[in-house]
Amino acid sequence: AQRVTQPEKLLSVFKGAPVELKCNYSYSGSPELFWYVQYSRQRLQLLLRHISRESIKGFTADLNKGETSFHLKKPFAQEEDSAMYYCALKASGTYKYIFGTGTRLKVLA
Amino acid sequence: DARVTQTPRHKVTEMGQEVTMRCQPILGHNTVFWYRQTMMQGLELLAYFRNRAPLDDSGMPKDRFSAEMPDATLATLKIQPSEPRDSAVYFCASGLQGEKLFFGSGTQLSVL
Numbered sequence: 001a002q003r004v005t006q007p008e009k010l011l012s013v014f015k016g017a018p019v020e021l022k023c024n025y026s027y028s029g030s031p032e033l034f035w036y037v038q039y040s041r042q043r044l045q046l047l048l049r050h051i052s053r054e055s056i057k058g059f060t061a062d063l064n065k066g067e068t069s070f071h072l073k074k075p076f077a078q079e080e081d082s083a084m085y086y087c088a089l090k091a092s093g094t095y096k097y098i099f100g101t102g103t104r105l106k107v108l109a
Numbered sequence: 110d111a112r113v114t115q116t117p118r119h120k121v122t123e124m125g126q127e128v129t130m131r132c133q134p135i136l137g138h139n140t141v142f143w144y145r146q147t148m149m150q151g152l153e154l155l156a157y158f159r160n161r162a163p164l165d166d167s168g169m170p171k172d173r174f175s176a177e178m179p180d181a182t183l184a185t186l187k188i189q190p191s192e193p194r195d196s197a198v199y200f201c202a203s204g205l206q207g208e209k210l211f212f213g214s215g216t217q218l219s220v221l
Contacts, residue, residue: 043211095204101151
């Protein structure tokens with residue numbers, strides 16, 4: 001069965017500090033991994049996906065198949081990064097998206 | 110700017126009452142998902158459809174929940190009878206061929 005684990009419910013960092021939001025997955029096949037973000041009073045939206053290997057708003061995430069992880073990183077956090085972040089997995093050959101429990105990021109001034 | 114539309118935005122009801130939540134997916138999207146958001150479980154997948162056919166509803170309590178797509182512009186999630194533990198935010202999302210999901214604003218349900 002597919003599973004996505006985000007071990008931290010809340011992560012607080014100071015502005016300018018590095019950020020790492022952890023995501024581990026369980027899936028026997030070849031997964032597609034995503035990060036979705038929900039800013040205050042906004043809809044959940046795609047932040048980035050591993051197959052595009054792009055950096056969005058300074059965030060990057062590398063798929064580590066050996067550790068089955070897809071951690072989200074940013075070298076210098078900004079106050080506007082404060083939001084709820086969800087890691088998601090889509091099983092290959094399906095349309096099924098499984099989300100983790102989410103991590104609330106608070107960037108302190 | 111195309112958006113997924115969910116109604117109602119808020120619903121307060123009493124235990125035992127029927128609740129119906131509606132979703133209008135983005136025109137042309139062929140996959141529709143229902144998720145439930147809670148603090149403890151995060152985003153739980155309840156059910157999803159492709160081309161209006163249900164593909165997986167294993168996340169739904171079958172005895173009280175039902176999900177349907179009567180046509181391509183409407184998806185419904187029904188709870189009958191509702192219970193206090195059903196209180197949560199219910200999200201609908203749509204996508205095209207498994208590409209990124211577009212989420213609605215959610216329905217905040219409170220069952221007293």
